[in-house]
Amino acid sequence: MRTLTGTGVTPLSGLGRVVWYADEVELGDPPDPSEIDADAERARLEDARSTAEADLESERERAEERVGEEEAEVFGAHVQFLNDPQLREDIEDAIEEGLPAEHAVREGFSGPIEQFEGMEGRMAERADDLRDVRDRLLRVLTDAGGTDLANLPEGSILLAERLTPSDTAKLDPERVAGFATVLGGRTSHAAIFARSLGLPAVVGVGDDLQDIEEGAELVVDGEAGEVIADPDESVRERAATIREVEIRRERVETADGRGIEVAANLGTLAELEGAVEQGADGVGLFRTEFLFLDRESPPDEDEQYETYREALSAFPDGRVVVRTLDVGGDKPIPYLDLPESENPFLGERGIRRSLGPDSELFESQLRALLRAAAGEGSLAVMFPLVSTVEELESAIEAVERVADDLEREGVEHAVPELGVMVETPGAVFVAEELAARVDFLSIGTNDLAQYVMAAARDDDRVADLHDPLHPPVLRAIARSVEAAHANDAWIGMCGEMAGDPALTELLVGLGLDELSMSAVTIPDVKAGVAESETDAAAALAKEALESPTKHAVTNLVDQ
Ligand code: PEP
Ligand code: MG
Numbered sequence: 001m002r003t004l005t006g007t008g009v010t011p012l013s014g015l016g017r018v019v020w021y022a023d024e025v026e027l028g029d030p031p032d033p034s035e036i037d038a039d040a041e042r043a044r045l046e047d048a049r050s051t052a053e054a055d056l057e058s059e060r061e062r063a064e065e066r067v068g069e070e071e072a073e074v075f076g077a078h079v080q081f082l083n084d085p086q087l088r089e090d091i092e093d094a095i096e097e098g099l100p101a102e103h104a105v106r107e108g109f110s111g112p113i114e115q116f117e118g119m120e121g122r123m124a125e126r127a128d129d130l131r132d133v134r135d136r137l138l139r140v141l142t143d144a145g146g147t148d149l150a151n152l153p154e155g156s157i158l159l160a161e162r163l164t165p166s167d168t169a170k171l172d173p174e175r176v177a178g179f180a181t182v183l184g185g186r187t188s189h190a191a192i193f194a195r196s197l198g199l200p201a202v203v204g205v206g207d208d209l210q211d212i213e214e215g216a217e218l219v220v221d222g223e224a225g226e227v228i229a230d231p232d233e234s235v236r237e238r239a240a241t242i243r244e245v246e247i248r249r250e251r252v253e254t255a256d257g258r259g260i261e262v263a264a265n266l267g268t269l270a271e272l273e274g275a276v277e278q279g280a281d282g283v284g285l286f287r288t289e290f291l292f293l294d295r296e297s298p299p300d301e302d303e304q305y306e307t308y309r310e311a312l313s314a315f316p317d318g319r320v321v322v323r324t325l326d327v328g329g330d331k332p333i334p335y336l337d338l339p340e341s342e343n344p345f346l347g348e349r350g351i352r353r354s355l356g357p358d359s360e361l362f363e364s365q366l367r368a369l370l371r372a373a374a375g376e377g378s379l380a381v382m383f384p385l386v387s388t389v390e391e392l393e394s395a396i397e398a399v400e401r402v403a404d405d406l407e408r409e410g411v412e413h414a415v416p417e418l419g420v421m422v423e424t425p426g427a428v429f430v431a432e433e434l435a436a437r438v439d440f441l442s443i444g445t446n447d448l449a450q451y452v453m454a455a456a457r458d459d460d461r462v463a464d465l466h467d468p469l470h471p472p473v474l475r476a477i478a479r480s481v482e483a484a485h486a487n488d489a490w491i492g493m494c495g496e497m498a499g500d501p502a503l504t505e506l507l508v509g510l511g512l513d514e515l516s517m518s519a520v521t522i523p524d525v526k527a528g529v530a531e532s533e534t535d536a537a538a539a540l541a542k543e544a545l546e547s548p549t550k551h552a553v554t555n556l557v558d559q
Contacts, residue, residue: 001230006180006205007460008225009191011499011521014157014178014200015231015239018216021147021160021167025138027106033098042092045101048140053079055136063169067193068270072169073295074129080296081133087112102141109134128184132164152176157218159209168193178202178220180227182209194222195267198274198520202227204460245523247279254508254532261514262526263318265494269307272314274519279526282318282378283311284442284516285494288365289326292333298361304368312377319378321419321442321492321516324365324395325358326350326384336361345456350385350421355394366402373416382419382442387426389433396437423447423495428476431483435491441484442516445495449473468497469557470550474510478545481511492516504528506557509541 060075081087091108095101109130116127138144149170152158158171158179171179178200184191194201200222212218212229219228219239228235253259263284264275268291275283291299291307299307311320327333328349336358341347354362366381373379383395399415406413420427420434423444427434435441445468450457452473455465468474477493484491492514497503499517501524507515508529515525540556547553 001228001232001235004205004208004227004229006202006209006225006227007184008222009194009201009203010199011223011518012178012198012200013219013221013223013239014176015217015219015236016155016157016177017153018212018214018218019147019152019156019158020214021149021158021163025102025135025142025144027102027138027142030099030103036095036098036100038095038098041095041099041101041104044141045091045095045104048101048137049082051140052133052136053082055140056082059169067169067197068268070268070291070293070295071193071270073293076295078129078133078136081130082137102138105134105137105141128162128164131162132167135164157220159212159218168197171197171199173197173199178222180205180209180218180220182207195271195518245527247277247523248526248530249279251281252526252529254529254534254537256534258508258534260508260512260529261319261492262522262529263321263492263514263516264519264522265499265516266311269310271519272311275522276314278519278522280315280318280519280522282315283320283322284492284498284514286311286320286322287326288323289333292325292327292336297335298364301364301368301371304365305371308369308372308379309375312372312375312379316377319380319417321380321382321494322369323382323384323421324351324354324369325361327358328353345450351383351391351395352385354383355391355398359398362398363402366399367406370399370402370406370413370415371411373414374412378417380417380419380440382421382440384421384444385423385447386420386434387424389430389437392420392434392437419489421447421494422480424451425476428452428480431480432487435484435487435489438489440489441480441491442514443477443480443491443493443495443512445473445477445493445497448476448495449497452476467550468495469503469553471545471547471553474544474553478510478541485511490514499525501525501528502557505532505537506541506544508532508534509537509539509544511538511541 056075056079060072063072087108091104094104094107113127113130116123116130149167150172152175154175155177157177160181162181162183176199180202182205184203191203200220202220202222202225205227216229219231219235251259252262261281263282264280265285266283267287308322327336328338328347329345339348369381386392403415417439419438419440419442421444422428422431422441446457449466449468453465453470455462457466481491490513493512494516498515499521501521504525517525544553544556
């Protein structure tokens, strides 16, 4: 066996045979400029652009059906790139200088692609979108076929240097057993699509992936972030059986009767069905920033209202926790004009923007939420990246103002349960005061680990430090749980840690009341809760909290 590691995207495993993606369009050297008829090349370019635009439109429709409307919006963004006036001008200039259309396209896109590649986080991933549009044009211009992604042989594991969003959206989960890429990060669109499609996937494996040959048998373990070549019998079996877990639609309790809510994290409504199917008790984190991504302007109050109502109607007996807009950090949104920042994770993000430059958006979101809360179902609203009591008080005042406005306007509304994310050290140290002012806290371990350990969540070089099993993070969690319970608030966890079935007993022992995760891990976590004994779990948590190192904690958990 040979194991390569990367970033796991979905906590699923798949076993299959390797198909390498041939997407490169080889252009060769351009002919002599004297042989080029600029008018003819411009006409070829225009034809190719129309064909590409028509293809994009039909792919958008297909993606809407498969992955959901908001995510399919990325194809709208591609149409915009295709028609971007600056890009058009650059390509036409290159034709004017004597290049044939395909070489001019390659030249015209090279500058903007390099520019995006030089940026951080999500902006860097926009380079993927540009490459996608460029290659689409090149394929039309050169008649290059490439791999037919929509019709891969059944049981394929797709390997690629990188996958673009439209590549990923073409994959048919019924036929594809998973994919792995040399490049790419956790927040790339390819990763987001993979999660929505429920595809096992590992990205950012590095150049070693290139050694794996076409047709080889391969396991993609999205949970461990591993790609395993020549898997032995036990690894093959594990990969083949992981989907067959028992789905528990009922709420679960520990073996000695302590109820723990197991909920789903959602980015878009397309994930709602999966959440219900996997037996979620409700939604523990609706990341509403996904509603604002890849479009030209924010969704208005009514559109948001409809979205929140739809989520609520999927869980008539469960709670739906909607988080207000959390932009900034690694989640920029072009039309919001976010400031350039050397250090965006420590800059204006989350509630800081909602109480500052995005206050109007915050107000319209709160209006939509308070209106949605008046209908059936149980809505809760929480605020991201709070680090002071003042921020929480201002957010609560905004809710009260919106409630007064709606009352005055005679619009039906209700004030939902309110909560705060605990994802900064500041919030941990004032958790008592925060808990006293709200109904619940929810621990975001993705950010909490990065801020407690001073290790960026998107930097592979410090991935080992960015781990919630380091004692400082565990102790921050324990402190928050104690503070919540001492102030009659319930406390959940919605960071990635909550969805790791290997940690369920530890989290039960730490006293969490709710665990929220991507839908695919719900069955395993529910099983883990049902198997736990409160006393044994508490003893495990106590020992973990007394451990000096992550190594010691890992050993304990592994036992
Ligand atoms: C977290 O930080 O753990 C969290 C759940 O929020 P996000 O990953 O959206 O920042
Ligand atoms: Mg966060």
